[in-house]
Amino acid sequence: MGDYCTFLVDTFISQSNAIRTAPDILSKLINDRIINAESCMTICSDSIFPFHPEFRQPCQDDVASSPFNQSLYSGMTISVRGYGWGVDSQGNYYLTASEKSTNGLFMNYDGGFNIQxxxxxxxxxxxxxxxxxxxxxxxxxxxxxxxxxxxxxxxxxxxxxxxxxxxxxxxxxxQSWQTGSFAAGYLAVTLWGQQFSLRDLENDFSWLLALLNPNQDRDRIAVVGCMI
Known part of the structure; x- marks a missing residue:
């Protein structure tokens, strides 16, 4: 999918809550036409969803929207430790236990990382x-x-x-030893194609942060930039 990605890792959520929450997040992203489930790619058990061609980036004031630069982003992955996505005959996605799934460790693979x-x-x-x-x-x-x-x-x-x-x-x-190059957690969203800082995400992906962290709990979402 590209050399660069950004992990948004929920370091607070339990695995049982991650299993319940991830399908709701995926459903909302599909229903709001943010991601395109029909063009999903699968690598191991990770389903990588491209952004919907009609998706427009919401503005912070919710009054207007702006075009979304599709060329910068390859897609989005929603990961739950120990689980992968399956799809039924109706095209509905569900979580299924998988040995090939993410292990819940998200880090910079380019030589090393640090923890704090x-x-x-x-x-x-x-x-x-x-x-x-x-x-x-x-x-x-x-x-x-x-x-x-x-x-x-x-x-x-x-x-x-x-x-x-x-x-x-x-x-x-x-999970509490997070830095900009490492985080551990049961639930994560990966943005493929770019590395973002937290400030970048607050400016350009505030809608995604609000979806993952509606109560705005401090330090809940770790942001890890990675080159694979």
Missing amino acids: CPHCHNKSSFGWAVEEDNARSEDEIAARQDAISSALGIWHDQGISHLKCHDCQTQSPI
Whole structure:
């Protein structure tokens, strides 16, 4: 679908609620003619929906709309950890358990990523060094990466995991260790074709953020830019 994408990851929602919520999100996007279900592409168990050719970008004041630049975006994916999309004979989409589905880990695959403790806000890196690592010994960097690898492996296998911060010694769920290059969660929407910052999304995709986070809970939606 292209080298660039942006993950919008719900880091608060439980898996049971994700299973209930994702079909409602998909149904609304189809009914509002935002995505085109008839032109869906499937990669593994991920259904990638192109934007509907008649979709017009809503303005923030809801008074007017503007043309949507289809050339910038390849499509949209709605992912639930451990599940993929199926379609019945009537063309209706439903979730089905799948071993080929997303594992609920969303990260920058271009060399590495960093994570940030939700309590002391210090960062640890995985794959490549971040600025904070310059003052750390090789043994400490290796110990941090081993801890991250172990926590991610447990999440991958069990769907629940905690990571203890090397700095403040606080243990937190892996979902709370979000940064601009990493997030974990049971529900995510992927925009294919571009990398966006949170500010970009607030300006251009406020309707999507409102759909995912109607109560505007702080830090609920992690935004991860990725190059695959």
